[in-house]
Structures are given as C-alpha cells and as structure tokens.
Amino acid sequence: GAGVSQSPSNKVTEKGKDVELRCDPISGHTALYWYRQSLGQGLEFLIYFQGNSAPDKSGLPSDRFSAERTGGSVSTLTIQRTQQEDSAVYLCASSFTGSSGNTIYFGEGSWLTVV
Amino acid sequence: EDQVTQSPEALRLQEGESSSLNCSYTVSGLRGLFWYRQDPGKGPEFLFTLYSAGEEKEKERLKATLTKKESFLHITAPKPEDSATYLCAVPPDSGYALNFGKGTSLLVTP
Numbered sequence: 001g002a003g004v005s006q007s008p009s010n011k012v013t014e015k016g017k018d019v020e021l022r023c024d025p026i027s028g029h030t031a032l033y034w035y036r037q038s039l040g041q042g043l044e045f046l047i048y049f050q051g052n053s054a055p056d057k058s059g060l061p062s063d064r065f066s067a068e069r070t071g072g073s074v075s076t077l078t079i080q081r082t083q084q085e086d087s088a089v090y091l092c093a094s095s096f097t098g099s100s101g102n103t104i105y106f107g108e109g110s111w112l113t114v115v
Numbered sequence: 116e117d118q119v120t121q122s123p124e125a126l127r128l129q130e131g132e133s134s135s136l137n138c139s140y141t142v143s144g145l146r147g148l149f150w151y152r153q154d155p156g157k158g159p160e161f162l163f164t165l166y167s168a169g170e171e172k173e174k175e176r177l178k179a180t181l182t183k184k185e186s187f188l189h190i191t192a193p194k195p196e197d198s199a200t201y202l203c204a205v206p207p208d209s210g211y212a213l214n215f216g217k218g219t220s221l222l223v224t225p
Contacts, residue, residue, distance in 0.1 A: 056212065059212075103161055
C-alpha cells in the first residue's frame with residue numbers, strides 16, 4: 001500500500017477485555033515497529049519485527065502484551081485483560097530494512113480507550 | 116538515561132517570527148538523527164534525516180542542522196500551518212528502534 005495502515009482507528013473497550021490492533025506496513029518493508037504514545041507523553045517503543053521474527057521485544061510492558069507478524073507483512077498487537085493504564089495511541093511503523101539509520105514511516109495510530 | 120532531549124517543551128510564535136528548536140543527544144556513535152512532525156490525532160510524519168556534523172537539510176520554511184552533540188530545527192517566517200509537535204529521534208547505541216525525544220509543541224498565531 002501507499003502508507004502504513006492501522007485498524008481500528010479508534011477502540012473503546014471495557015476493563016478486563018482483550019483487544020487486537022492490526023498493522024499493514026508499506027509494501028516491501030521488512031522491518032515493523034510498534035510504539036505507544038500516552039497523553040502528553042513521548043513515543044514508547046514496544047516491539048520490533050524483522051520479517052516474522054521479533055529480535056527486540058524489550059519494550060512490551062507486561063505479559064498481557066503480545067504481538068505477531070505473519071507472511072512478513074501484517075502484524076497484530078494483542079492486549080489481554082486490558083487495564084485503564086493501557087489507554088493510549090498505539091502507533092505502527094515500518095522501514096525498508098531494520099538497519100539503523102533507515103527512515104521509519106508511521107501509520108495514523110489506533111486510539112485505545114479502556115473504560 | 117534519556118538519549119534524546121528536546122527544548123523548549125512548548126513554543127508560541129507570531130506568524131513571521133523565526134526561531135529554533137533544539138535536540139541534544141547522548142549516543143556514542145550517531146547513525147542518523149531524524150526529525151518528524153506530528154499533528155494532533157495523527158501519526159508522526161517524516162521530515163529529515165541528518166547523518167554527519169555540518170550537514171544541513173531544508174524543506175520550505177524548515178532547515179535542520181547537525182553538530183556532534185545536537186541538532187537544530189530552524190523555522191523561518193513561520194505560518195499558522197506550521198503549528199505541530201516536532202519530534203527528533205536517534206537510533207540507540209544497541210538495538211533497532213528509534214529513541215524519540217518528548218517533542219516541542221509549536222503554536223504559530225496569526
């Protein structure tokens with residue numbers, strides 16, 4: 001596609017429910033990243049994929065968070081048993097390769113509100 | 116330890132009033148410094164990448180410069196449509212994903 005596509009754009013869920021957020025990267029990009037941005041805060045790195053593998057999961061805040069990538073393309077971020085502190089914008093980004101210095105391009109984000 | 120620090124946190128300018136935003140970094144081996152613009156409710160939009168001290172890049176009213184310890188984003192004769200949050204980022208000493216500063220929120224009033 002022309003850009004990074006994320007869905008849903010907005011999600012309101014009840015505390016304790018599971019949510020899935022989807023990311024479709026730019027066609028041909030092998031590297032994919034998930035970030036989180038809370039209100040008034042900076043971008044917090046969550047996980048990095050190279051192809052279908054995740055060599056860096058160091059930013060996942062707890063074992064309630066998981067992500068997978070299939071076919072070297074679409075990725076899904078799953079949050080189990082959501083908590084109010086999970087409310088944030090979840091941003092997906094992709095780059096042509098995972099080499100440092102490569103430009104990463106962001107989607108518009110999925111806004112998650114846990115009530 | 117924060118690797119990227121941006122200042123000021125917020126900046127209000129009148130239309131046409133030029134200024135500069137600062138981004139300082141502490142990585143030992145710089146492998147690129149990135150500037151992004153983020154509008155409310157949107158994802159960050161890529162502006163520039165700088166790789167070596169002395170490098171400059173321009174786009175419309177924006178010019179980014181790089182030294183060995185910091186980068187500046189100069190805004191010349193800004194317009195209200197330049198209002199946004201400007202983010203800078205660097206790759207960490209080890210790892211893959213960019214580390215972002217907290218951003219400078221710029222408001223340009225008519």
